[in-house]
Amino acid sequence: MKVRAVFFASLREAVDNDVLDLDIDDGASLDDLRRCLASRLDEDQMAAIGGADIRVAVNRRLVHDGEESVLSAGDEVAFMPPVTGG
Amino acid sequence: MRVTVRIQEQDFSLAREWNSLRQRIGGTAGGIVAFAGLVRDRARAGEEVSRLFLEHYPGMTESSIEEIIGRARERWPLQDVVVVHRVGDLEPGDQIVLVLAASAHRGAAFAGCEYVMDMLKTKAVFWKKEVQTGSEGTWIRSTGDDFERAKHWQDDR
Numbered sequence: 001m002k003v004r005a006v007f008f009a010s011l012r013e014a015v016d017n018d019v020l021d022l023d024i025d026d027g028a029s030l031d032d033l034r035r036c037l038a039s040r041l042d043e044d045q046m047a048a049i050g051g052a053d054i055r056v057a058v059n060r061r062l063v064h065d066g067e068e069s070v071l072s073a074g075d076e077v078a079f080m081p082p083v084t085g086g
Numbered sequence: 087m088r089v090t091v092r093i094q095e096q097d098f099s100l101a102r103e104w105n106s107l108r109q110r111i112g113g114t115a116g117g118i119v120a121f122a123g124l125v126r127d128r129a130r131a132g133e134e135v136s137r138l139f140l141e142h143y144p145g146m147t148e149s150s151i152e153e154i155i156g157r158a159r160e161r162w163p164l165q166d167v168v169v170v171h172r173v174g175d176l177e178p179g180d181q182i183v184l185v186l187a188a189s190a191h192r193g194a195a196f197a198g199c200e201y202v203m204d205m206l207k208t209k210a211v212f213w214k215k216e217v218q219t220g221s222e223g224t225w226i227r228s229t230g231d232d233f234e235r236a237k238h239w240q241d242d243r
């Protein structure tokens with residue numbers, strides 16, 4: 001199935017892409033998506049998106065620590081560094 | 087309660103937002119509190135800032151702000167809240183954010199406006215890059231002061 005990974009701010013620069021379209025197995029989890037990304041990105045890039053302060057959202061909803069996330073076709077998975085507005 | 091959240095590249099007019107809010111509330115509110123944030127020409131550490139770049143996540147940014155306003159509404163009887171937040175390239179002195187809060191009494195309007203602004207700093211989905219002349223720029227984070235201000239609303243409850 002096709003899913004989309006999107007990257008913001010410092011991660012967009014680290015990955016050198018704002019969007020990566022990926023083809024992963026049906027029923028794949030967030031961890032499976034990370035494994036798929038590891039085949040496209042280098043070690044430094046994987047370290048950047050896997051940082052302790054990086055938050056992940058699936059279809060614009062935050063995934064909480066330890067939450068299991070099974071993906072569906074067409075899902076958009078966002079990798080987000082710490083936010084600041086105002 | 088009426089809620090308006092807009093993310094835009096173009097500048098906003100305080101007078102225009104203020105007047106349309108006044109029309110909406112008619113004689114029902116006792117006051118409006120407004121806060122406008124501007125781009126400072128110095129970073130926290132004192133370096134000169136020549137440009138600020140703001141990035142957002144369309145859809146998620148708006149809902150993060152609506153959630154903040156929803157929390158404010160649980161605490162204070164707010165009648166109308168407006169948040170206009172700019173994105174893209176900004177220069178020192180530019181307007182970056184506008185918060186308007188209307189309520190029957192000033193206490194709620196002051197508190198509601200300050201709460202929304204404090205939470206925008208730590209919870210709203212934006213990323214900011216400070217660019218100095220001749221540099222690639224630095225992605226900035228909420229400061230300790232921002233987190234303290236956000237936290238005092240929790241302690242306050």
